[in-house]
Amino acid sequence: MALTELEIRSARATEKPIKLFDGDGLYLFVQPNGGRWWRFKYRFHGKERELSLGVYPEVSLKLARTRREDARRAVAQGIDPSAERKAAKEARQVTFELIAEEWLALQAKKLAPVTYDKARWMLSTFIYPRLGSRPIAEITAPELLAALRVIETRGTHETAHRTKQRVGQVFRYAIATGRAERDISVDLRGALAPIVTTHHAAITDPIAIGHLLRAIDGYSGQPVTVAALKLAPLMFVRPGELRQAEWSEINMDAAEWRIPGGRMKMREAHIVPLAKQAVEILRDLQPLTGRSRYVFPSLRSRDRPMSENAINAALRRLGYGHEEMTAHGFRAMASTCLNEQDWHPDLIELQLAHAERNKVRAAYNRSTRLADRKKMMQAWADHLDTLRAGAQVIQLRRQSG
Template identity: 75%
Template structure:
């Protein structure tokens, strides 16, 4: 016979546990200590099994019957309620933060340190406080959008889009590892304010370039900073690649700088042919910092490279505002002028270390165009010398 609330409240176990059956495998286990536990016993694949359905009165008789009926429907569909419960428990333990940290560890083998650092910062600063503790399979597009809206509200539209991109990559990793069904950020297409592309400020007019080079020559700050300023236009690498340069990467005999892939934005090793002007600067620097790991060590300790703000701060001291010239602007300077001078775009793109979508073509270019790149880099250094001494040079 089915149980009643009156029977349950009146039941007492004196010496050993008492079982009060309700039907369909559901029973209430009353302990000598006064505990009342709902249990369900069932058979699955020929074996008797059981699960707990909660404690009375937190789980009422009516609620216990609903749980029993749900479990029996699972059995009818070929699902073991106990296994399903364990799977749900495991899924709850797989939080977004757990998967995000796994993904970041994998990226540490691919991304340049600066890029990886930015990814870690964006995820920890903007995403984890909102959805980090949520089971990843429970996170909705609305949850992600709620994390991105505060970034938008600050006018950081590009940061919002980049953060969304990282979240999407984490979800795709979760899909690949069977912990999410799809990348839910696809549903956010068009939900964010479009990011306006902002180019790095750069001096590209030949007369203005000459003035900048003369200003650099007259810089009165630290010798290490001065040398970095002079080398930057000759090699036009990314600021992070320049300040992290190590003496072990400089080959004085081959007159080239080999940057390992883990320090490059695109993850591929990069060779910078060094013109005679660049070699002169590096030889002078070797006398000053050659015993340290870094070509341009920090002013505080040789165990670290110079600060990421050093070059930009030096340009400000020279009178160049943020809307006129930046450390990254030396790349735009070289790209603009070399294209105007008629150098092949492939050579310029290779030397800028931009991504080549066609991997076969990329490998071919890296292997066969070094002679041309050396010629271009020396011609570029010679051209800068001309601009430096020509105060009234016209295009």
């Protein structure tokens, strides 16, 4: 016989729990302490199971019956309501931060250290505070956009786009592991302010290059920074590759620096032929930093490389603004001048470690053109000496005039 509200209110707790049945598996469980719980008893695949439907009076008789009918329909459709509730609870515990940390742990084996550190910084700084504790399957596109807008308000539009890219990768990992159904970042296509592409400032005029080299020779900063400044135009590698150089990678007898693929942008090992001038600078530096892992260790700790901004900061102290010359600009300087001197474009691109889309051609270049690149790098170093001397002559003429 079905229960009534009067019967429920009149029921008194006893020394032992009692059950007040309403029908179709629904009953009210009255505990000795007075607590009253709605429960639904059902059979699924031949096994008896129970499902809690809430506490009376927060859950009224009418609402308890509605929940019972919902559960009965689920059973009729071959769905176990207890298992479904458990899965929903587990899904709520699968937060964005939990998935992101799993993804980052996998990326630590694939990404270059600087790239990994930036990915972790973007997620922990901009996404975790707002969305980290949210179940990943419940996060909406507007929520993600609001988090990215915070980055845009700082004027760092490229960081906003890169953060969105990392969030998308986390979502796709969650989809692959069965903990999300779709990547909501794709819904934000066109929602962020576009990135304004700017080229790294670089000096390419021969006379101006000579003046820059003379200024570097006169720089009175830390010896490690001075050495890095002098080697930047001779090697023209990416700033991150230069500052993270390790002594174990450099063979001064063979005049080569072999950079592991893990630190290269294109993820392939790279050989930098060392001109005589570069070897001389390294030999002078070795007594100072040779006991460190890094060729250019941080001033604060020999276990870390020099600051990411060290070379740019030195250029600013020399009077070169960010719109005039940057650490990355030494690559453009070498590329422009070497092309003007009619060195083969393949040699220049190979030495710049740019990607070669034709894999067969790329393999041929890597295996056969090292001798040619050694000649080019020595000729380039000699050319820089000529430009430096020319700048000195011009300076002396101006002083005498």
